[in-house]
Amino acid sequence: MLELANVAVHFPAPPHGIVRAVDGVNLAVGEGEVVGLVGESGCGKSTLARSIVRLTPVTRGEIRFEGTDLASLSRNALRAVRPNIQMVFQDPYASLNPRMTILDTLAEPLRFHGRVGRADTASHVGALMERVGLAPKWMRKYPHEFSGGQRQRIAIARALALKPKLIIADEPVSALDVSVQAQILNLISDLCREEQLTMLLISHDLGVVKHLSDRIAVMYLGKIVELGEAEQVYNAPVHPYTRALIEAIPRPDPSRRRDRAALLLRGDPPSPLNPPSGCAFHPRCPFAEERCKSAAPSLEAMANGRIVACVRKGEV
Amino acid sequence: MPLLDVKDLRTYFHTRAGIVRAVDGVSFSVEKGEMLGIVGESGSGKSVANLSLLGLVPSPPGRIESGVARFGDLDLLSCTKAERRAVRGKRISMIFQDPMTALNPFHRIGDQIMEPLRIHDGVSRKVAFARAVDMLQRVGIQDAERRMRAFPHQFSGGMRQRVMIAIALITNPELLIADEPTTALDVTVQAQILELMKRMQGELRMAVILVTHDLGVIAESCDRVHVMYAGRIVESAATTALFAAPKHPYTRALLASIPATQKKGTQLHTIAGSPPDLTQSFTGCPFAPRCEYAAPECVSPAISLNEVAPAHWSACVRVQSGVIT
Numbered sequence: 001m002l003e004l005a006n007v008a009v010h011f012p013a014p015p016h017g018i019v020r021a022v023d024g025v026n027l028a029v030g031e032g033e034v035v036g037l038v039g040e041s042g043c044g045k046s047t048l049a050r051s052i053v054r055l056t057p058v059t060r061g062e063i064r065f066e067g068t069d070l071a072s073l074s075r076n077a078l079r080a081v082r083p084n085i086q087m088v089f090q091d092p093y094a095s096l097n098p099r100m101t102i103l104d105t106l107a108e109p110l111r112f113h114g115r116v117g118r119a120d121t122a123s124h125v126g127a128l129m130e131r132v133g134l135a136p137k138w139m140r141k142y143p144h145e146f147s148g149g150q151r152q153r154i155a156i157a158r159a160l161a162l163k164p165k166l167i168i169a170d171e172p173v174s175a176l177d178v179s180v181q182a183q184i185l186n187l188i189s190d191l192c193r194e195e196q197l198t199m200l201l202i203s204h205d206l207g208v209v210k211h212l213s214d215r216i217a218v219m220y221l222g223k224i225v226e227l228g229e230a231e232q233v234y235n236a237p238v239h240p241y242t243r244a245l246i247e248a249i250p251r252p253d254p255s256r257r258r259d260r261a262a263l264l265l266r267g268d269p270p271s272p273l274n275p276p277s278g279c280a281f282h283p284r285c286p287f288a289e290e291r292c293k294s295a296a297p298s299l300e301a302m303a304n305g306r307i308v309a310c311v312r313k314g315e316v
Numbered sequence: 317m318p319l320l321d322v323k324d325l326r327t328y329f330h331t332r333a334g335i336v337r338a339v340d341g342v343s344f345s346v347e348k349g350e351m352l353g354i355v356g357e358s359g360s361g362k363s364v365a366n367l368s369l370l371g372l373v374p375s376p377p378g379r380i381e382s383g384v385a386r387f388g389d390l391d392l393l394s395c396t397k398a399e400r401r402a403v404r405g406k407r408i409s410m411i412f413q414d415p416m417t418a419l420n421p422f423h424r425i426g427d428q429i430m431e432p433l434r435i436h437d438g439v440s441r442k443v444a445f446a447r448a449v450d451m452l453q454r455v456g457i458q459d460a461e462r463r464m465r466a467f468p469h470q471f472s473g474g475m476r477q478r479v480m481i482a483i484a485l486i487t488n489p490e491l492l493i494a495d496e497p498t499t500a501l502d503v504t505v506q507a508q509i510l511e512l513m514k515r516m517q518g519e520l521r522m523a524v525i526l527v528t529h530d531l532g533v534i535a536e537s538c539d540r541v542h543v544m545y546a547g548r549i550v551e552s553a554a555t556t557a558l559f560a561a562p563k564h565p566y567t568r569a570l571l572a573s574i575p576a577t578q579k580k581g582t583q584l585h586t587i588a589g590s591p592p593d594l595t596q597s598f599t600g601c602p603f604a605p606r607c608e609y610a611a612p613e614c615v616s617p618a619i620s621l622n623e624v625a626p627a628h629w630s631a632c633v634r635v636q637s638g639v640i641t
Contacts, residue, residue, distance in 0.1 A: 040502040147590055177357040177529065182573035182584040204502060207576025211584070231580060248507040250532030252574055254555045257536055264511060265504045268472045
């Protein structure tokens with residue numbers, strides 16, 4: 001359904017040069033599939049998400065949605081495609097207009113795209129609210145009257161309003177408390193199943209991504225370094241970066257407290273302004289060798305559809 | 317004698333919407349050299365309780381209504397401002413969630429690290445400089461002498477938190493209060509900072525109160541843990557005991573909501589409803605309206621934190637009476 005071919009998003013950053021936020025990403029999302037995209041802050045995952053809906057222009061590459069390249073569409077043609085692709089953002093305090101009632105917020109896309117007549121708007125919005133677990137009687141309230149979890153339900157309802165084929169969810173639960181997070185994750189998972197939604201789920205939290213996704217893509221400094229079936233990537237990561245990410249998740253089990261010092265990644269993610277030579281991960285990689293510094297590894301296929309960009313895969 | 321002994325702390329906010337009972341009768345103690353975790357969701361009172369100890373609750377609207385906090389021969393809640401100022405930043409230090417807003421963007425980080433030393437120990441600039449460089453190296457900042465002249469914006473998030481830790485530890489405190497110190501950081505950097513805090517705790521033999529919403533962080537680092545809900549402590553135990561056999565339905569529900577521990581595709585356990593409105597007074601257990609084990613006795617007015625197993629306290633009346641385990 002969605003196919004990214006060699007997508008790059010570069011930002012000019014004078015006088016330092018160019019930030020290669022996304023640098024040659026290939027990724028396909030099949031119909032009804034949930035693909036998780038993980039990585040640390042600054043790895044380009046949100047930029048990639050925004051470029052798919054053309055909130056950020058792409059520098060090169062193709063973004064094919066059901067065969068049409070979104071990156072080269074005219075504004076008018078894009079408007080016709082947009083109802084099919086909707087986005088859910090991280091912070092429901094910032095993504096809802098505080099001066100619009102829930103009714104106005106949810107009715108806006110319906111009216112704009114001429115999906116409902118004036119008379120049916122309220123009943124339509126009421127049905128939407130029920131689908132995300134909110135009582136329709138609240139539709140004349142304003143965002144500040146809702147809790148964070150309820151606001152995120154509203155944001156999800158807005159994304160669902162036009163019956164999209166693809167949803168891009170950028171950190172949909174990161175701003176929420178654990179108990180509320182679980183409610184929203186359950187809602188997303190129910191909706192995915194009932195409506196057969198296709199979703200690109202972006203998060204820095206591998207636990208969240210693993211729970212919902214069919215496949216997981218791991219990004220580091222603008223490139224995908226590992227991609228595979230979710231359980232496999234989580235339980236048997238191949239790329240040293242994926243391993244380090246999974247190791248670093250604090251586990252709610254003190255009996256498994258490990259000698260973490262040995263497994264810790266050194267340093268911070270490098271600056272995308274001035275990426276390291278060769279494999280971008282080599283300065284932090286515990287398994288790096290001389291050859292990792294010279295040539296950038298390409299993504300190579302392994303068993304079970306797994307692809308990994310590491311010259312030492314299989315050795316370590 | 318414990319290093320810090322807090323009894324019946326109540327901090328209320330007097331707002332136009334009513335009195336918010338943010339901390340409502342909290343008692344706990346911190347032993348020398350231990351790492352104590354305080355875990356709870358937003359609004360549980362975990363941060364306000366700690367800010368109260370250091371006199372950092374804005375007043376008005378905040379007011380400490382009752383309580384005693386014994387720290388050595390001082391009561392932190394009733395001492396004079398001057399007495400508290402002598403302790404704060406010297407014997408008790410604090411680090412906050414967001415290192416960008418906690419550091420002053422206009423001052424070189426070297427000056428910010430030296431400031432507590434200059435104020436509390438009255439040492440010369442030269443001595444302070446040498447100790448600051450040494451502390452920067454110990455928290456893992458390379459090329460420390462040159463970096464002393466850098467400004468906060470020249471550091472990454474993880475590095476800034478290291479600088480915050482250096483500022484907090486430069487006076488050799490007996491107690492460090494860390495309020496969500498890793499929440500704003502990436503997981504890989506979070507792991508580094510937790511490791512650093514543990515190492516420094518050992519080197520300086522100080523006690524740490526680690527405030528967090530993340531049970532995973534508690535499990536990885538703390539010796540003992542208090543679980544807070546609606547301004548009260550609802551469970552308290554050694555970390556291993558709490559995770560092996562939680563004795564309060566809220567703790568149990570929180571543990572069950574963590575996605576990383578669940579099988580893919582299964583429904584995550586959720587807690588119905590939302591935390592109580594703290595402007596309303598209620599009798600009985602604050603968690604009862606959301607609790608799957610709630611029974612008529614849960615609204616009884618005498619809810620207290622009782623020992624239900626050796627060194628394991630729970631505020632659940634049904635656990636206390638042995639109806640649920």
